[in-house]
Amino acid sequence: MADFLSQYSIQRWLEACPQGYLDGTVYGHDPDETEAEEVLTIDSLREASIAVTVQLIAGERCALAASSGLINCAPDDASKMFLATQTLDEARHVEIFTQRLMDLGIKKEDVNSTVADLANPNLVKFAEVLLEKVANKDFVAGVVGQNIVLEGMAFSVFELLQASSAGNPKFAKTLAGTIADERRHVGFGENRIGSLIQEHPEKRPEVEKMQAEMSYYMLATFTDMFSDAGQRMEEAKAIAAQRDENPLDGVSWHGADLMTATPDVMEAVLADTVLGEFKTRLGRIGIEYQSPKVPA
Amino acid sequence: MNDDLDTANSVEFETDSDEAPRRRFELEETGFREVPKRWRKFYRLWDGPGDTLAPNEVICPVCKVVIRSHRELRPGDRVYCMPCMSRLVVARGPDGGLIADVLY
Numbered sequence: 001m002a003d004f005l006s007q008y009s010i011q012r013w014l015e016a017c018p019q020g021y022l023d024g025t026v027y028g029h030d031p032d033e034t035e036a037e038e039v040l041t042i043d044s045l046r047e048a049s050i051a052v053t054v055q056l057i058a059g060e061r062c063a064l065a066a067s068s069g070l071i072n073c074a075p076d077d078a079s080k081m082f083l084a085t086q087t088l089d090e091a092r093h094v095e096i097f098t099q100r101l102m103d104l105g106i107k108k109e110d111v112n113s114t115v116a117d118l119a120n121p122n123l124v125k126f127a128e129v130l131l132e133k134v135a136n137k138d139f140v141a142g143v144v145g146q147n148i149v150l151e152g153m154a155f156s157v158f159e160l161l162q163a164s165s166a167g168n169p170k171f172a173k174t175l176a177g178t179i180a181d182e183r184r185h186v187g188f189g190e191n192r193i194g195s196l197i198q199e200h201p202e203k204r205p206e207v208e209k210m211q212a213e214m215s216y217y218m219l220a221t222f223t224d225m226f227s228d229a230g231q232r233m234e235e236a237k238a239i240a241a242q243r244d245e246n247p248l249d250g251v252s253w254h255g256a257d258l259m260t261a262t263p264d265v266m267e268a269v270l271a272d273t274v275l276g277e278f279k280t281r282l283g284r285i286g287i288e289y290q291s292p293k294v295p296a
Numbered sequence: 297m298n299d300d301l302d303t304a305n306s307v308e309f310e311t312d313s314d315e316a317p318r319r320r321f322e323l324e325e326t327g328f329r330e331v332p333k334r335w336r337k338f339y340r341l342w343d344g345p346g347d348t349l350a351p352n353e354v355i356c357p358v359c360k361v362v363i364r365s366h367r368e369l370r371p372g373d374r375v376y377c378m379p380c381m382s383r384l385v386v387a388r389g390p391d392g393g394l395i396a397d398v399l400y
Binding site: 005007008016021180183184186187190191194195280281284285 | 382
């Protein structure tokens with residue numbers, strides 16, 4: 001049974017999502033919005049934006065494969081219906097971030113090779129851990145991996161990117177829609193597993209091992225992404241300083257001043273935030289959080 | 297608009313005879329669009345550390361949206377977070393403010 005889904009329906013999803021916060025949008029943003037000029041004209045910023053967008057596409061492709069695969073191993077019809085809507089959400093995310101890649105100048109025929117070249121190897125391994133559970137039709141592990149670990153990570157990463165995109169309303173708007181979707185997805189994960197894990201306590205050790213493994217690859221991805229960000233962040237700050245009004249002035253995220261924080265500080269704040277959320281969410285549903293190994 | 301609509305279950309609003317009556321609140325649209333129209337005024341986005349909760353509001357611990365009720369909330373009230381589908385019970389937090397715990 002999934003009582004929390006008793007009021008959920010495709011109709012409600014239609015009213016909340018396509019007829020709600022996505023109404024009037026084109027690829028997730030307002031029709032007249034374009035990428036910030038400096039992102040399109042300064043090579044290093046454009047390359048950084050492409051690199052970030054590729055990771056988003058890689059993550060969303062994993063989420064699409066996982067959510068669609070989980071439909072057929074869901075133990076109840078209500079979960080199947082929810083996962084059907086989540087599958088469309090994830091497909092939309094793949095599409096809007098792919099469109100952003102093209103907006104940044106990548107030709108359509110080069111999208112797949114660009115994603116293959118730039119997707120972080122640790123993020124690929126993160127996805128493989130999850131997709132193995134889905135391939136084995138392991139619903140409990142699959143939902144924890146997808147709707148708590150992956151979505152929990154995405155929730156915080158999207159929030160950070162949204163806060164960092166104060167000067168890029170198009171991308172910020174795109175992210176706002178995905179964050180709204182993630183609220184449903186993490187809600188499904190917590191509520192479904194919160195009851196299901198009580199019925200299958202024998203699953204806990206395996207799920208906890210998976211969480212530690214996925215968390216390790218997530219931290220390694222963060223390390224890789226921030227290790228090369230120093231020069232680009234300095235360049236972005238210099239550009240911002242030339243403006244009369246700096247859109248990041250006074251903007252903070254979980255206590256970090258986005259104007260002054262170094263890449264090391266931002267990596268630490270992001271990692272602490274995501275792992276803290278994992279610990280809280282897993283603790284609520286009776287799964288013991290496992291501290292991952294720290295990447296070298 | 298149906299005035300009977302609320303995020304909190306009306307049967308939970310019974311007030312003990314020795315408690316002050318609950319205050320009522322008019323809810324206005326907040327720009328929140330993540331639920332069907334008739335429910336939107338019952339939710340708003342949390343603005344971060346500078347934000348404060350009114351007596352008829354509580355944060356959903358699952359999705360971080362602020363849930364709003366027509367009436368003052370008190371410990372023991374059950375509320376529903378439509379954006380993430382969580383069923384919650386209001387409790388008193390360590391700092392004396394209202395928090396919500398998830399009911400699985």
